[in-house]
Amino acid sequence: MTPLFLLKKIVSQFFMPVPVIAGLLLAGLILLWFTRFRRAAGAILAAATILFLIMGYGVFFNSILAGLERRYPPLDIQAARDAGIQWVVVLAGGHVSNESLPVTSQLLDETLVRLVEGIRIQRNLPGARLLVSGGRISDPRASASLMSDLARSLGIDPANIVLEDLSRDTYEEALFIRPMIGRQKFVLVTSAHHMPRSMALFRAQGMHPVAAPVGHRIIDRDYLSVGSFLPKAANLRNSEIVIHEILGILQAYLTGKLRQKPTEEQGAGYVPSLRNSHASFFVPASFFRAAMKCSGVS
Numbered sequence: 001m002t003p004l005f006l007l008k009k010i011v012s013q014f015f016m017p018v019p020v021i022a023g024l025l026l027a028g029l030i031l032l033w034f035t036r037f038r039r040a041a042g043a044i045l046a047a048a049t050i051l052f053l054i055m056g057y058g059v060f061f062n063s064i065l066a067g068l069e070r071r072y073p074p075l076d077i078q079a080a081r082d083a084g085i086q087w088v089v090v091l092a093g094g095h096v097s098n099e100s101l102p103v104t105s106q107l108l109d110e111t112l113v114r115l116v117e118g119i120r121i122q123r124n125l126p127g128a129r130l131l132v133s134g135g136r137i138s139d140p141r142a143s144a145s146l147m148s149d150l151a152r153s154l155g156i157d158p159a160n161i162v163l164e165d166l167s168r169d170t171y172e173e174a175l176f177i178r179p180m181i182g183r184q185k186f187v188l189v190t191s192a193h194h195m196p197r198s199m200a201l202f203r204a205q206g207m208h209p210v211a212a213p214v215g216h217r218i219i220d221r222d223y224l225s226v227g228s229f230l231p232k233a234a235n236l237r238n239s240e241i242v243i244h245e246i247l248g249i250l251q252a253y254l255t256g257k258l259r260q261k262p263t264e265e266q267g268a269g270y271v272p273s274l275r276n277s278h279a280s281f282f283v284p285a286s287f288f289r290a291a292m293k294c295s296g297v298s
Contacts, residue, residue, distance in 0.1 A: 056231025092134025092143030
């Protein structure tokens with residue numbers, strides 16, 4: 001693990017809802033109990049409470065998450081079959097290996113739902129191969145290895161399973177899968193909220209993914225329950241997902257990972273139009289103009 005990669009992981013945690021709220025509460029209590037700055041303590045504690053209520057009730061964040069998840073519709077399997085697609089790529093969503101547990105317990109929920117959807121799609125595409133992607137950061141086993149184990153136990157022919165087990169994040173997944181698939185069309189399976197960033201990163205590599213979002217968290221419903229009027233841990237998790245995706249897309253853009261790789265006709269100096277960027281759907285375009293300028297792109 002490189003120092004820069006580790007720094008990215010550490011810094012991102014300080015933007016997450018629970019650490020932020022906990023930090024504000026701790027700071028407020030310290031000021032209240034051990035200093036004379038009671039007014040400042042009250043302001044900090046009030047900020048923590050307001051932030052908790054906003055995120056706990058899903059104000060703003062659930063709407064943003066719904067926009068992320070609805071960016072791409074569910075896969076039309078018949079259209080994919082008619083197009084002759086021969087690859088189904090499933091991105092990992094995390095795992096914790098422990099040989100004393102069944103493989104379904106070692107894969108996190110996001111990975112499980114992605115893999116089940118990938119298997120369902122692969123079985124409906126004659127001759128298609130299943131490519132499972134995901135490496136390891138601190139775990140002794142790669143996500144792809146565990147995903148392959150589960151796919152085989154669910155009846156997928158090992159000859160139709162391909163592993164990409166070196167990547168540590170979505171960008172590296174796109175980078176390492178490109179030589180394996182090239183410019184062939186393929187079905188890309190990942191969580192609905194993760195799909196916009198994934199599509200942007202894979203397209204930036206000159207690839208041709210067809211989105212198959214799964215694991216939607218915002219599901220429209222016409223009924224209310226007692227819990228509808230109370231803050232929920234699920235809404236805090238939704239807020240965390242939104243912040244994670246925004247940070248991910250900004251980091252990818254600022255580091256040039258969303259710049260499309262030029263074709264031979266376009267040449268090495270080609271820069272794609274901002275309006276074609278798949279990152280601008282939830283962040284103002286003015287930010288990306290500034291980002292491109294800061295990155296040395298005119």
